[in-house]
Amino acid sequence: MSEEIHDVVIVGSGVAGHSAAIYAARADFEPVVYTGEDPGGQLTLTTDVENFLGFPDGVSGTELVQNGRKQAESFGARYEHRTIVDADLSERPFTLELNNGDTVTTRGLIIATGASARWVGAENEDAMMGYGLSTCATCDGAFHRGNDVLVVGGGDSAMEEALFLTKFAETVYIVHRREELRASEIMARRAEENEDIEFLWNTELVAIEGSRDEGVQGAKLVRHPEGHPTERMENGEGVEEIDFDCSGIFYAIGHTPNTEFLEDTPIALDEDGYIETESGMTTETGIEGVFAAGDVMDRDYQQAITAAGTGSMAALDLEEWLDAQEESATAETAPAAAD
Ligand SMILES: Cc1cc2nc3c(=O)[nH]c(=O)nc-3n(C[C@H](O)[C@H](O)[C@H](O)COP(=O)(O)OP(=O)(O)OC[C@H]3O[C@@H](n4cnc5c(N)ncnc54)[C@H](O)[C@@H]3O)c2cc1C
Numbered sequence: 001m002s003e004e005i006h007d008v009v010i011v012g013s014g015v016a017g018h019s020a021a022i023y024a025a026r027a028d029f030e031p032v033v034y035t036g037e038d039p040g041g042q043l044t045l046t047t048d049v050e051n052f053l054g055f056p057d058g059v060s061g062t063e064l065v066q067n068g069r070k071q072a073e074s075f076g077a078r079y080e081h082r083t084i085v086d087a088d089l090s091e092r093p094f095t096l097e098l099n100n101g102d103t104v105t106t107r108g109l110i111i112a113t114g115a116s117a118r119w120v121g122a123e124n125e126d127a128m129m130g131y132g133l134s135t136c137a138t139c140d141g142a143f144h145r146g147n148d149v150l151v152v153g154g155g156d157s158a159m160e161e162a163l164f165l166t167k168f169a170e171t172v173y174i175v176h177r178r179e180e181l182r183a184s185e186i187m188a189r190r191a192e193e194n195e196d197i198e199f200l201w202n203t204e205l206v207a208i209e210g211s212r213d214e215g216v217q218g219a220k221l222v223r224h225p226e227g228h229p230t231e232r233m234e235n236g237e238g239v240e241e242i243d244f245d246c247s248g249i250f251y252a253i254g255h256t257p258n259t260e261f262l263e264d265t266p267i268a269l270d271e272d273g274y275i276e277t278e279s280g281m282t283t284e285t286g287i288e289g290v291f292a293a294g295d296v297m298d299r300d301y302q303q304a305i306t307a308a309g310t311g312s313m314a315a316l317d318l319e320e321w322l323d324a325q326e327e328s329a330t331a332e333t334a335p336a337a338a339d
Contacts, residue, residue, distance in 0.1 A: 005093050005105045006032055007322060008315075010077075011084050012112035012258075014041020015304045016294025018068030019311030020110045025075035027319045029108075033072070033079045034098070036258070040065035041114050042295075043304055046130040046139065052304050061130070064304070089265040089287055107325070108289050108318045111267075111275060112311060113258035115295040115302065120152055120251055123207035123220075128249075132216030133208055135251045137161040138303065141168050144248040150175050150219055152205050153252035159187040161252040166196040173246070175200045178227040202227040203242070208249060219244045257296050274299050283314040289325075291317050 008024045010017050013035035024031040043049065043061035050058040069079060086097040093105040117135030119125055125133060134140040137151075141164055149169045151162045154176040165172045174191065179201045181188045191197050203223040210217035221242040222229040229239040257273040267285050268276040275292040278284040283291040293314035294307035 005107060006030075007106070008032070008108045008110065008318060009034065009094075009096065009104060009106035010110045010112060011096070012036055012041065012114060012294065012296070013039050013065075013069065013079065014112060014114050014294060014307060015043060015065060015068060016112035016114070016296075016307040016311035016314075017041070017110075018065060018072050019308040020112060020293055020315040021072035021077040021311075022068070022075060023312050023315030024110075024318065025072055025077040027315070028076070029319065029322070031072075031077045031110075031315075032104070032106075033077055034082050034084055034096075035079055036083045036113065039079075039081065040069070042116070046134070046136075048143075049139070049304060050142065051139065061304075068308075084261050087261055087265050089262075089267065089290060092289055094289065108291075108322055110283075110291050110293055110311075110314045110318060111259075111262070111285070111296060112293045112307075112314070113296045114307075115255040115257040115274065115299070117251060117255050118253045120205055120253065122205045124210075125208055127212060128208045128210060128216060131212045132210060132247060133249045133251070136302070137164045137250050137252075140248070140250075141165045144169050146170055147247035148173065148245060149248035149250060150200075150205065150244065150246050151250045151252055153254075154178065154180075155182045155252070155254065156184055156187045157254065158252035159183045159191040161250050162191055162197050163194060165250065166194055169196070169248070172197045173200050173244075174198070175203050175205055175221065177204045177229065178202065202229065204228075204230045205249070206230065209243075216247055216249055217245075219246055219249060255295070255299070255302070257299075259296060270299075272299070281313075283310055283317050289318070289321060291321075 008029040008031040010033045021033050046061040048058040083099040084096045088095040145168045148171050150173050152175045162172045207220035222239040224232050224239045259273045275297040291314040293310040295302045
């Protein structure tokens, strides 16, 4: 266990973590950032980011986060390639356990661990993510003007993504493994009534065609009239195989917030595992000294710019809290004024 007690530890090195690190470092708190397994976070999975303020010609996702880290380091932030596997937030200073067994202690903590989009498990998806395969229609829909795209999923977020994509795509095909949607009635109706959306019922995506140079060129789908075709394939049943032409594929089967290490702590998580922050515009978690930023506390927007925004808010909130702690400690130790 390290003897040093840090003022600020930031867990996560996506946009939210970098932004918090820049603010905390400029305020002289010498933050330590634990990068987790994916230094740079989800933006490293995409090629061009066209909607981040200040880049009229777009910017590569990887370049954006690499520059964010450089900027934070230039002010004194220190990055360590470790993952937090457990946390004791029941008393201050807080104790965090790293994946090499070491522990670190800190007065203030910012959690910016993001929410990972769930992947389907189709062949070639690792290679094609960010090259025509995406988990974010708001981010990448505009790359598919006039083309056909697939959306995989059957819940509200799939309907939302599909409806958004109709602004650009010729036709949006929703691939769903059953003949009935999980989406709410209103969202399902909106999608079903939209003439630019078609449903591929009882169908699943099994492989993505294309290359990083050419982008997505198509998809291999399987269908069974009674649904769940891949499960049936595994059980040796016959299925219909379909080669499908499309330029883009969007996964919309939900996100998993990276909060496993918080499960035994008093931090409030919602039913899906997102961190619940106090009401109002704040990053406070309800545990004094612990703040949350980015996608891990924001299930609605999940954009780089909003993650950067809440990252800066978390650092400012923590700075104010640390200053208040110091002031009250000074007041307690100061000699009483003479009458
Ligand atoms: C393919 C794709 C394209 C996208 N395109 C755009 C776009 O064009 N524009 C846009 O605005 N947004 C885009 N997004 C969304 C954007 O990437 C996210 O909103 C943003 O990355 C969220 O930042 P974050 O810092 O909250 O989380 P993340 O980027 O998810 O970063 C989380 C960080 O936490 C770390 N971590 C996780 N668990 C632990 C742990 N236990 N210990 C230590 N570290 C941990 C991870 O290693 C990672 O570094 C895209 C997303 C994807 C997947």
